[in-house]
Amino acid sequence: MKLGLTEHVDCAHFLPGHPKCGQIHGHTYKVEVVIEGEASGGMVLDFADLRAGIRSVLQRYDHRNWNDFLDYPSVENICERLCRDLKERLRFPFTIRVYEGAGKWAEM
Numbered sequence: 001m002k003l004g005l006t007e008h009v010d011c012a013h014f015l016p017g018h019p020k021c022g023q024i025h026g027h028t029y030k031v032e033v034v035i036e037g038e039a040s041g042g043m044v045l046d047f048a049d050l051r052a053g054i055r056s057v058l059q060r061y062d063h064r065n066w067n068d069f070l071d072y073p074s075v076e077n078i079c080e081r082l083c084r085d086l087k088e089r090l091r092f093p094f095t096i097r098v099y100e101g102a103g104k105w106a107e108m
């Protein structure tokens with residue numbers, strides 16, 4: 001069974017050398033995480049535990065500048081970073097999808 005949760009994080013970034021995104025600006029990044037596991041006793045995982053795990057990762061970056069963490073903070077690289085961080089927290093296989101604005105996303 002799959003279990004999903006959506007969180008948000010507000011960050012600044014700029015893409016060095018990019019004609020449009022080279023100026024510093026901000027996004028509210030929507031982050032969707034879907035874990036997969038057996039529903040034992042009626043639950044795969046308590047939503048509160050899943051939310052706590054995701055928030056513990058996102059809080060490192062909330063209201064910060066992605067460029068302080070990544071050389072080229074494209075949504076692809078942000079997704080990769082969050083995926084790596086979440087692997088340390090989640091004991092289930094999962095997919096993560098990060099939206100940079102409406103309708104634009106990267107997934108791993």
Ligand SMILES: [Zn+2]
Nearest residue numbers: 013021025027
């Ligand atoms: Zn941007």
